Amino acid sequence: MLSTSPGKKPSPKPMRRSSGKTLWKGENEESVGVEEFALEHYARKGFKGKHCEGRITRFLFALLFHDILFHPSVPGVFETVYQTAPLDLVHDTFYSARKELVDKRLEEILTPGKALKIVEERDEELREDGVFFVGGRWDTFEREELLEIVQFMPESVIHIICQLQAMDFEGSAGGVPDLILWSVDEEEVKFVEVKSPNDKLSETQKLWIHHLVNAGETGYQARAVEEPES
16 A cells, blocks of 8 residues: 655755755765655665656556557547557547457456566567657666566556556646656565655645555655754
C-alpha cells in the first residue's frame, strides 16, 4: 500500500532558494532540488530511480498499446504517415472506437509475464531506429531499466496505468508521482511523490495515488523537512 508519510527526514536543512524553489544539500555538498535529493536518499537504500513524473506511464502505455494506437481499423484518424498518434487519442472516442482491442489487451496485461513480453518485443522492434511516437522516451529509459521496471511492477498496476490512459489520455496526463524507483534485489517498484515542507498534493496527484493504492502499488509520499537549528 502506498504510505503517505509526512515525517520522512533524510535531509539537513535546505540551503537556499533559487527562483522561488528550495534547494537542498545533496551528495558532495551540491545544491539539488527536492526530487534529486529524494533520489539520492533512496539510492542509499538500494533503489535505482528516475525523476520522470508521467513519462514512465506514457512510455509503458505507448509500448503496450503501440499496435492498437496504429491499428488501421479506425477510419479517418491518420491523415499522414508522419503522425505520432491517431487524431482521436485525446478524445473520448479513442476508447469506444477500439473497445474490443483495448479490453482484450487490458485483460492480457493481467496475465503474469505478458506485459514484459510485449514490452521486450516492442523495444527490440523500435528502439534501435529511434522510432518516434507519442509517449516514446528512448532518451529517458535504457532497455535494461525499462524491462526491470516492467518485470517488478505488479500486473494490476500496469493494468490501471494503461486503463486510465486508454479511457482518458489527456485527462490522465497530470498528477503522476514524481519518481519511479525500483530495486532488483527486492524485486520491487515504487511510485513516490516528493514534497518540500510547505507543498500539498494537488487534486490530480491525489487521484493518481488513489488509483495506484487501489491497484496494490507500494510507494511513499516523501517529504523533506527542515532540520531545526542545533
